[in-house]
Amino acid sequence: MNDNMIQDTLLVTPALLVSLLPLIGFLINGLFGKFLPKSVTGWIAALAILGSFICSVTLFNGLNSTSSLNIDIFNWIAFSNINITFGFLIDPLTITMLLVVTGIGFLIHLYSIGYMHDDEGYTRFFTYLNLFIFFMLLLVMGNNYLVMFIGWEGVGLCSYLLIGFWFKNESYNNAAKKAFVMNRVGDLGFLLGMFFMLFYFGSIDYSTVANQAQTLAPNSALLITITMLLFVGAMGKSAQLPLFTWLPDAMAGPTPVSALIHAATMVTAGIYMIVRSNILFSLAPTTLTFILIVGVATSVFAAVIGLLQNDIKKVLAYSTVSQLGLMFAALGLGAFSSGMFHVVTHAFFKALLFLGAGSVIHALHGEQDIRKMGGLGKYIKVTYITFLLASLAISGFPFLSGFFSKDEILAHAFEQNKTIWVILSISSFITAFYMFRLVFLTFFGNFRGTEETKKHIHESPITMTLPLIVLCILAVVGGLLGLPEVFHVQHVFSTYLSSVTEGSAQYLVHHEKVSHATEIALMSFAGIGAIVVILFAYNKYVKQNALPADEVELTGLNKVISNKFYVDEIYETVFVKPITVLSDLFLVLVDKLIIDLAVNATAWIVATTGKTMRLLQTGNTGFYVFAMIIGMMVLLIIRLFI
């Protein structure tokens, strides 16, 4: 990659502006938001992101897919032999993420202007949102792991602030804390991974680390340790088993936040990190296998939980966890560009789904339970159509974006391991089922809420529907970026990313490519399967008008699933309670008895010495001069005779 690095001075300004504009927006709204009219603050924030998006497009146009731009902004930290710069690396992978983050980010800002207009925390909301975008951009633009880590922590902070945005509600605050703590568990892995790299490679630059790693034997203990630790970080941020329970709870935040942070951008940071270190990971096949297992397990596990959720946002949250699992499965298979491709298409349709859900909630004045919806298709047409298309896309309906990106991952699975392929296919059929359960219960049939609510159902304002329409177009045609070879066209997306992922190709085990006939068969199977499942759901929820039962009435396995496999309760008993007991014990024994005593005794000695020494300061100049002379004499005597 070094060979292709160019220093194109014309592109430095847009590259810096991309990250600076959201920061400026944040500073304006954060410092002077109080003095600005409410409506202005939202537009300042949105325009900052629009500017950022335009700069990203400039970068996209200016850099061809084989070049990269490395900008060292300043030398940041220099220890004995370690030198860390603060710099940006702009390459196709970064640009892909930039376009997604700023593009979808802008649409969601626009949407929020409508969605949040009655909220008393309007300005605060946009301040946080801009800060989030700034950190997310740092995360994807940094040229070493430390800059990425700043972004990583920053987005975690913003996520915390936004989940607990309505901080007067105690349970929302708890959800925010949970997200923060779980992410910290992952962050520890990331940090340790960086320390290992610093210690053994003496650098945390992407390129240096990749070069150093290639001098080691593949699958050596060091490489496995580093990659495992990094993956632990990714597990926390991207909500993989066993660190996924924070994401469904994170739905406590305002819906645009769920769309932006907890679906389209932040949670994909883990995938970005692994693709960024693809050479490192491909040198550690053991870790890749581990990632594959975790990804596949998460994908199925979350999909099953999704089957019995009744909160519109919770269903989408579990679906996000499941889709992230699918992306990790792709990475585990060594299909880095396929994983990224699904990140992009998923960002389109999942953001759309969340915004659509937001629009539904907006129309129903805060109602989130799908059992109290129904028949909304007639009242909110734009929301309905866009939501339906997004659901088709995520279910893998033929020729929509999700179809191609999922199919690509499934084809890779088929090449390498038929069992994995079967499990992933099942998971994707389950996805199709619960998504359409959601669609049918929400938009079809008759309205099941109160008459009072029914009277007030209204379509959302233009600032909210416009983003829906734009995202809908992307969700429908987004798949064209990655048409499979069967159609005799170039795979635009993987070609674009090839300069990033080609370095790892030599270290991956190569499997026989499936033949075109098989590939078409696979695609047909997936497509037809999805349609069948959708029809099945139609039969159940529209024809037969089935309604989800109350949680209390469920029995057996259904009850277990509806209670999310009791994971939260298990964590509570296994981790939280023992720690509380242990900390109580330590409080009494270690803290009170030993530490307090030692500390107080030391403090007493020091303080008494201080009081005594103070007496020397008599205020008498004669004494001072005398003390000075004595001091000099003593020092001279020491120097001369000792």
Added chain:
Amino acid sequence: MTTLLYTTCLGLFCMLAEVLNLRKLLIPAVILGLSAIFVVNMQQWGITTPASIGSVSLSHMVKMDNFAIAFSGLAIVISILIFVLAANYYKDDQNHISDYLSIMVFVLCGALVMFSYNNMAMLFLGIEILSISLYIMAGSRRFDTRSNESGMKYFLMGAFASGFLLFGIALIYGASGTFELEGITKYIAAGEVAPMFYLGVTLLLFAMLFKVSAVPFHFWSPDVYEGAPALITAFMSTLVKVAAFAALYRLFSHCLGGTMYYVEPLLIIVTGATIIVGNVTALSQINVKRILAYSGIAHAGYMLLGVLSSQTNAASSVFFYAAAYAIATVGLFALAIMTFKSNFSENVDAFNGLAKKNPVAAALISIFMLSLAGIPPFAGFLGKYYIFSEAIRNGYVTLTLFAVINSIIAVYYYLKVIIAMYSQPANDKPMVVHPTYMVVAIICAAATIGLTLVPDMLMQILK
């Protein structure tokens, strides 16, 4: 050299302003002038041609190397900040404003000489220009007995120190036959060093230690700091301390490096004693100016670690430390003066409940206190980090450990003020806020945080 010339002219201008009746415009003019001088000063960066006036070379007297330019820049910035504070501080004392300002500009002149001296005579001149101006300023509140006492004490004890300084220089001259730093270096390198020379070096060192208020030559500083007008205390604890340190560092890095082995045991004892006496005595103080005086003594001890490391180019570390310390202290004084004036008290309890009365000021004070205590992410932490790692590299491991332990003790008295602000009930005296103080404090806070974002920039300049 031009820096010094222009600054002197500025001082003279201040005196003339009285005659020209320009008192109202004086402070803006001085700030503007100093800003211009700052630019001129920085333009000399990297230029190695010897200083001269016309055709007369001054290289035997002063040498504007990068070391001198960097410290001069810092000193000018500190002075500008102090002069901004002076605008409000002296608003009820307009009759003497031009005297005060001109004397303060002359203090800066003295400091500039102390940064760039290339000759023992210049060192003495610099110290005297600085000190004599300060004696006057410390006692400048004529009808306040404490101010008088402060000026008098400072003068009496300073006179002793000057005596040692001169005697030391005389002995050095007697042995080596030259005042010039390069000549003295050559004399040491030649190998046949007379015992008299060592005695001279030791006396010179004692005098310098007096100026930086190291133990056991520190007795003057708490009394003088407490009695002097708060603005002058701010000036003394920042600009003057930086100047004294730079001069001491320059002495060993540019001239007396060869005698380091001889004075090393003395310096180690003094450093250790300074650190512990400063920190421990500060614990039981209740007057904030006295706390800061002892904190200043402790910081002098940390900076002495830098002097001990002067043979391995620790200039950057000392510079970073001095900058972090001085900037945090200026900011702290800006807000402390405001608090003192509002409460008519200079004790810690004047800060009680400040967080409720003025949360911004309280937050800023906390930043400065934490930076001085050396807690990340503020500049003071990195300063300590650099100084300590420099000392460890030179093998002073035990001494550094001792310093680290003491810096933990220091947290106590810095937190004392923060605790007063945040957990004590507020008194009923309103906080009178004046924008100039807040502006200075905000600039200093921004710098205190900003320095940690780009530490390497400052660390590279003196490499």
